[in-house]
Amino acid sequence: xxxxxxxxxxxxxxxxxxxxxxxxxxxxxxxxxxxxxxxxxxxxxxxxxxxxxxxxxxxxxxxxxxxxxxxxxxxxxxxxxxxxxxxxxxxxxxxxxxxxxxxxxxxxxxxxxxxxxxxxxxxxxxxxxxxxxxxxxxxxxxxxxxxxxxxxxxxxxxxxxxxxxxxxxxxxxxxxxxxxxxxxxxxxxxxxxxxxxxxxxxxxxxxxxxxxxxxxxxxxxxxxxxxxxxxxxxxxxxxxxxxxxxxxxxxxxxxxxxxxxxxxxxxxxxxxxxxxxxxxxxxxxxxxxxxxxxxxxxxxxxxxxxxxxxxxxxxxxxxxxxxxxxxxxxxxxxxxxxxxxxxxxxxxxxxxxxxxxxxxxxxxxxxxxxxxxxxxxxxxxxxxxxxxxxxxxxxxxxxxxxxxxxxxxxxxxxxxxxxxxxxxxxxxxxxxxxxxx
Amino acid sequence: xxxxxxxxxxxxxxxxxxxxxxxxxxxxxxxxxxxxxxxxxxxxxxxxxxxxxxxxxxxxxxxxxxxxxxxxxxxxxxxxxxxxxxxxxxxxxxxxxxxxxxxxxxxxxxxxxxxxxxxxxxxxxxxxxxxxxxxxxxxxxxxxxxxxxxxxxxxxxx
Ligand SMILES: Cc1cc2nc3c(=O)[nH]c(=O)nc-3n(C[C@H](O)[C@H](O)[C@H](O)COP(=O)(O)O)c2cc1C
Ligand code: SF4
Ligand code: FES
Numbered sequence: 001x002x003x004x005x006x007x008x009x010x011x012x013x014x015x016x017x018x019x020x021x022x023x024x025x026x027x028x029x030x031x032x033x034x035x036x037x038x039x040x041x042x043x044x045x046x047x048x049x050x051x052x053x054x055x056x057x058x059x060x061x062x063x064x065x066x067x068x069x070x071x072x073x074x075x076x077x078x079x080x081x082x083x084x085x086x087x088x089x090x091x092x093x094x095x096x097x098x099x100x101x102x103x104x105x106x107x108x109x110x111x112x113x114x115x116x117x118x119x120x121x122x123x124x125x126x127x128x129x130x131x132x133x134x135x136x137x138x139x140x141x142x143x144x145x146x147x148x149x150x151x152x153x154x155x156x157x158x159x160x161x162x163x164x165x166x167x168x169x170x171x172x173x174x175x176x177x178x179x180x181x182x183x184x185x186x187x188x189x190x191x192x193x194x195x196x197x198x199x200x201x202x203x204x205x206x207x208x209x210x211x212x213x214x215x216x217x218x219x220x221x222x223x224x225x226x227x228x229x230x231x232x233x234x235x236x237x238x239x240x241x242x243x244x245x246x247x248x249x250x251x252x253x254x255x256x257x258x259x260x261x262x263x264x265x266x267x268x269x270x271x272x273x274x275x276x277x278x279x280x281x282x283x284x285x286x287x288x289x290x291x292x293x294x295x296x297x298x299x300x301x302x303x304x305x306x307x308x309x310x311x312x313x314x315x316x317x318x319x320x321x322x323x324x325x326x327x328x329x330x331x332x333x334x335x336x337x338x339x340x341x342x343x344x345x346x347x348x349x350x351x352x353x354x355x356x357x358x359x360x361x362x363x364x365x366x367x368x369x370x371x372x373x374x375x376x377x378x379x380x381x382x383x384x385x386x387x388x389x390x391x392x393x394x395x396x397x398x399x400x401x402x403x404x405x406x407x408x409x410x411x412x413x414x415x416x417x418x419x420x421x422x423x424x425x426x427x428x429x430x431x432x433x434x435x436x437x
Numbered sequence: 438x439x440x441x442x443x444x445x446x447x448x449x450x451x452x453x454x455x456x457x458x459x460x461x462x463x464x465x466x467x468x469x470x471x472x473x474x475x476x477x478x479x480x481x482x483x484x485x486x487x488x489x490x491x492x493x494x495x496x497x498x499x500x501x502x503x504x505x506x507x508x509x510x511x512x513x514x515x516x517x518x519x520x521x522x523x524x525x526x527x528x529x530x531x532x533x534x535x536x537x538x539x540x541x542x543x544x545x546x547x548x549x550x551x552x553x554x555x556x557x558x559x560x561x562x563x564x565x566x567x568x569x570x571x572x573x574x575x576x577x578x579x580x581x582x583x584x585x586x587x588x589x590x591x592x593x594x595x
Binding site: 090130131132169170184186253288321335339435 | 453454455458461462463489491495498499502503504505506520521522524525526527528530531532558559560561562565567568571574575580581582583
C-alpha cells in the first residue's frame with residue numbers, strides 16, 4: 001500500500017479508519033447519496049460502469065457493466081447479489097486488505113449494484129481462513145444498518161436492500177462462482193453446469209450477479225467521479241487502478257494499487273526488487289492458475305489485461321508470484337500441482353483423475369524417478385483435461401504445467417536425465433529461508 | 438447437546454437467510470458447534486441437522502467437504518501452516534519443519550499430551566505475510582520467524 005490508490009491508501013490503519021465515520025469523512029457513501037437524491041436511473045449507473053471499462057477483478061476480467069446488463073431487472077420476484085471474497089488463489093491477498101482497511105467501500109459498491117440491478121438482498125462470501133476479517137465485516141455491516149444505509153427504505157427512498165456475510169470454511173473451489181452459490185445454499189461447493197448462467201438461475205434458483213470484492217470496491221469512485229475519470233486512471237479497455245499482491249522472492253512483499261498499464265519493472269521496484277540482489281528467474285503474473293513467464297519476458301510487460309495476455313499469460317487476480325534464480329522450477333510446479341489435486345471437487349473424471357496424474361508425474365520427476373517420456377505424458381494429460389470439465393479448475397491445473405514445461409523444459413529434462421535438480425539443493429534451501437522484511 | 442449461547446449464535450445465522458432457506462446456515466452452525474465441542478462427532482452433526490431441519494447426511498456432506506471442519510478429535514491447539522508456493526518461497530516450509538522439530542510430531546499428528554495437532558494448509562490469502570499459520574482456525578499468525586514460533590508455542594502452552 002505504498003501509493004495513493006482509490007481503494008487503499010497509506011493513511012488507512014488497522015484499527016480505526018475502517019469505521020463508517022472515517023469512511024464518510026473520506027467521501028464515503030457520497031455516491032450512494034447522490035444516486036438516491038437524484039433518483040438516478042439504473043441504466044445511467046450501468047452506463048457509467050460500462051464507460052469506466054472496469055473489468056472483473058476476480059480472475060476472468062469480464063467487463064462489469066456488460067455483466068450487470070445481463071440481469072433481468074424487470075423480472076418479478078427475488079434477485080440476488082453475491083460478492084466473491086473467497087480469495088484462495090495462491091498468491092492473492094488483496095481482498096483481505098480491502099475488507100480489513102476499507103470494508104465500507106465494498107458495502108457501498110454492493111448497495112449501488114443492488115440498486116442498479118434491482119436486487120433485494122446480497123451476500124458477501126468471505127474466505128474462512130480470514131475469520132477475523134469476516135468478524136470485522138459483520139461489524140461494518142451493522143454500522144451501515146444503524147446509519148440507515150442498509151435495510152428497508154434506504155435513506156428514506158423506496159429502495160430496500162439487505163446485505164449479510166457468509167463465511168467459507170476451507171475449500172478453494174468455492175471461489176468458482178456457482179460453487180460459491182451452492183455453498184451459500186448450505187451445500188458442498190461443487191460447481192454447476194453452465195448454462196444456465198447465474199443471471200438467470202443463480203442463488204436459490206433466482207437471477208444473481210457475482211462480482212469480486214475489488215470490483216465492487218471500485219464502484220463508488222466510478223459513480224462519484226464518473227466512468228471517464230476511472231478509465232483515465234488506466235488505459236483504454238483496461239480502466240482504473242488495480243491491486244497487485246506481490247509475493248515470493250522480493251524484498252517487500254505486499255499489496256500495491258497502481259494504474260493498469262504500469263510497467264512490471266516499476267511494480268517490482270515498489271516491492272523492493274528481487275531479494276538479496278539475486279537474478280529474476282520467473283514470474284506468475286496473475287495467481288497460481290496463470291501461465292508462468294520467464295523473468296526477461298515479464299520485464300517487457302506492462303501490468304494490464306492486454307499486455308499480459310499478449311505475452312502468453314493472464315492478469316487473473318493480480319497475484320504476482322516472483323521467483324529468483326534459487327528456485328527449482330520442478331519443485332515449484334510440484335507444489336502447485338499438489339494444490340489442484342487436493343482442491344479438485346471430484347465431480348468430473350478428467351479433473352479428478354487428471355490432477356492426480358499431473359501431481360504424481362511431476363512428483364516423480366522432482367524425486368529423481370522421472371521417465372524419458374514424462375514430459376509428453378504431462379502434455380497429453382493436460383490436453384485431456386482442458387475444455388472437458390464443468391468448471392475452469394481443470395484448466396487452472398493444466399496451464400501451470402504446460403507453461404512450466406514450455407518455458408523451463410530443459411530444467412525438467414535435466415531432472416529426468418540426471419535424477420537431481422539443476423539448481424543445487426543448498427542454493428534452493430538458502431533462497432527459500434524464512435524471510436521477513 | 439449445544440449450549441444456549443451456541444444456539445443463540447446459530448439462530449442469528451439462520452436469520453441471515455430467507456425463512457425457507459434455513460439450510461444455508463449449515464456452514465456457520467457447524468463452525469459454532471465445532472468451536473464449542475472441539476471437533477465434529479457424528480452426534481454433533483446429527484444434532485445440527487435436526488436443529489436446521491436437514492437430513493443428517495446433507496450436513497455430514499458439508500462437514501466432510503470443507504477442510505476446516507475436524508471430523509476426528511484434534512489437540513487443544515490445532516496449528517495449520519501454509520506451505521503453498523508463495524509462502525514456500527518465503528520460508529513456509531522452513532517454518533513448518535521448525536515446528537515439527539519443536540513439537541516432535543509430523544503433519545497430521547498430535548503431541549502425546551494432547552495439546553498440539555499440526556497440519557499442512559493451502560493458501561490462506563495472506564501470502565505477503567509468509568510464513569503464516571492458523572491456530573484453531575481463526576487466529577492468524579503472520580511473519581512467523583523461529584523466535585515468534587517459540588513465543589507462540591510458549592503462549593499456547595499456558
Ligand atoms: C477454481 C476457481 C476459483 C476461483 N476463485 C475466485 C476467487 O477466489 N475470487 C474471485 O473473485 N473469483 C474467483 N474465481 C472467478 C469467479 O468464478 C468469478 O468469475 C468472479 O468472482 C466474477 O467476479 P468479477 O467479474 O468481478 O471478476 C474463481 C474461478 C475458478 C474457476
Ligand atoms: S473441473 Fe474439477 S473442480 Fe471443477 S467441477 Fe470438475 S472436478 Fe470439480
Ligand atoms: S500461499 Fe500461503 S497464504 Fe497464500
